[in-house]
Amino acid sequence: MASNSVCASCLRALRQQARKEIQRQPSLASIRPQHTRRLLSTTTRALAAEEQPRSTKRQPSKPSSANPSAFDLSQLASQLRKTDTLRSATEPYIAYGSTEDLFKACARQCDYNIPNVLKQPPEPAPKNAGQEDVGVGSGWWVTPKEQGGLGLDVTFNTWAQVVFLHMYMMTVRLRCFPKEHAGIWHQNLLDHFFYAAEDKMAVWHGMTARGVRNKYLKDLWLQWRGLLLSYDEGLIKGDAVLATAVWRNLFKSSEEADIADVALVTAYMRRQLLRLDEMGDDVFASGEVDFEGPAAVKALAEKQSPWMHKSFSSEDLKELEPAQAPAQK
Amino acid sequence: MSRQQTIQHYARLLTRWPTDRLRPEHPHFQQLLRKRLQAAPSSHANEAREVNAAYLLIDNAFAKQYPLSENVMKPTSAPTHYTDLERELDEAPDRTWWDGVVKRVKGLVRLR
Numbered sequence: 001m002a003s004n005s006v007c008a009s010c011l012r013a014l015r016q017q018a019r020k021e022i023q024r025q026p027s028l029a030s031i032r033p034q035h036t037r038r039l040l041s042t043t044t045r046a047l048a049a050e051e052q053p054r055s056t057k058r059q060p061s062k063p064s065s066a067n068p069s070a071f072d073l074s075q076l077a078s079q080l081r082k083t084d085t086l087r088s089a090t091e092p093y094i095a096y097g098s099t100e101d102l103f104k105a106c107a108r109q110c111d112y113n114i115p116n117v118l119k120q121p122p123e124p125a126p127k128n129a130g131q132e133d134v135g136v137g138s139g140w141w142v143t144p145k146e147q148g149g150l151g152l153d154v155t156f157n158t159w160a161q162v163v164f165l166h167m168y169m170m171t172v173r174l175r176c177f178p179k180e181h182a183g184i185w186h187q188n189l190l191d192h193f194f195y196a197a198e199d200k201m202a203v204w205h206g207m208t209a210r211g212v213r214n215k216y217l218k219d220l221w222l223q224w225r226g227l228l229l230s231y232d233e234g235l236i237k238g239d240a241v242l243a244t245a246v247w248r249n250l251f252k253s254s255e256e257a258d259i260a261d262v263a264l265v266t267a268y269m270r271r272q273l274l275r276l277d278e279m280g281d282d283v284f285a286s287g288e289v290d291f292e293g294p295a296a297v298k299a300l301a302e303k304q305s306p307w308m309h310k311s312f313s314s315e316d317l318k319e320l321e322p323a324q325a326p327a328q329k
Numbered sequence: 330m331s332r333q334q335t336i337q338h339y340a341r342l343l344t345r346w347p348t349d350r351l352r353p354e355h356p357h358f359q360q361l362l363r364k365r366l367q368a369a370p371s372s373h374a375n376e377a378r379e380v381n382a383a384y385l386l387i388d389n390a391f392a393k394q395y396p397l398s399e400n401v402m403k404p405t406s407a408p409t410h411y412t413d414l415e416r417e418l419d420e421a422p423d424r425t426w427w428d429g430v431v432k433r434v435k436g437l438v439r440l441r
């Protein structure tokens with residue numbers, strides 16, 4: 001029976017790993033040294049070995065031209081996987097490994113830690129106006145506006161929303177997989193997020209009680225489902241609706257948000273979705289995916305709109321008329 | 330851009346920004362626009378840039394620049410996903426409580 005709280009030695013081990021990970025320069029570019037991949041994951045060695053053959057696309061089986069009577073053991077694993085029964089048994093392992101890479105591409109966008117927690121002895125985290133723990137983060141989403149970033153608060157919520165945004169784009173792409181594969185891949189991608197979220201809650205936010213973490217995880221799941229709906233609605237109905245969804249989720253419906261920032265994120269999303277669209281299933285399933293920075297869409301988001309010079313009609317200025325008297329009943 | 334012009338731009342944006350029938354009680358983007366119309370935001374904001382960004386959004390400038398292919402809009406695993414969703418989003422705000430119950434009960438059983 002699992003214990004109700006994270007034991008102190010496990011927590012210490014996780015924190016030490018986190019400290020080492022931060023001290024090591026985060027060179028999470030496309031060439032990643034093999035050993036950092038396993039640092040904070042929860043996979044066992046057996047699964048790591050299984051990860052090697054990653055393609056799930058059914059390769060058309062070519063009849064071996066050399067010696068047909070020889071029993072080809074090297075292709076046995078992939079051929080067994082192609083049969084229906086074994087595919088459903090082995091697919092989750094492949095999906096787990098590949099979606100881990102896909103998730104890491106999402107998580108790389110924005111990472112944070114809370115320095116107070118690493119001190120000896122640990123101090124409570126600083127809080128912002130909304131009583132959320134504030135940390136120190138990396139990524140253009142959280143760098144201050146003066147340095148060209150969006151200047152979002154470095155909180156768990158921001159991290160979750162930024163990762164959700166990228167996972168949403170992955171989800172849209174995963175829908176293009178054949179029906180029997182898509183469900184498993186969606187589920188595994190989501191699982192990786194929840195493992196990471198729970199890690200962060202336990203390590204950086206002091207939530208050692210499983211019950212508290214579960215409460216927040218359930219809330220996160222509801223946010224994810226709502227986000228899927230909102231962003232899909234934006235995809236169907238156009239940029240303004242997508243921007244409103246981004247404003248609601250990422251910018252927390254703040255009236256202090258800059259419309260230009262919301263537009264930048266919307267343009268970024270559209271561009272990344274197109275890039276993922278143009279990627280083949282094989283490349284995508286192998287996990288070799290990376291997102292660009294905002295520089296690619298900055299010019300487009302600043303482009304002069306023809307509306308700026310159009311004259312105003314009386315229809316346009318309806319809002320400025322004084323309020324009508326209530327209709328006589 | 331003069332204050333008068335800014336106000337006129339925000340008024341035009343308010344008439345053209347899409348309404349959200351699905352989330353009547355949530356904060357609406359129109360509230361942000363109306364706030365800008367009534368009072369100038371803090372000095373760091375560049376009004377022309379803000380208004381321009383809003384115009385680009387209502388024009389679908391980004392969707393036109395990066396149009397998604399049929400592969401994504403009619404995905405293999407669920408070709409009618411987006412069309413079904415569109416219909417659902419259209420019908421949902423007008424459903425009564427009883428309609429919702431009937432739909433939930435019908436959704437319990439999915440015939441293959």
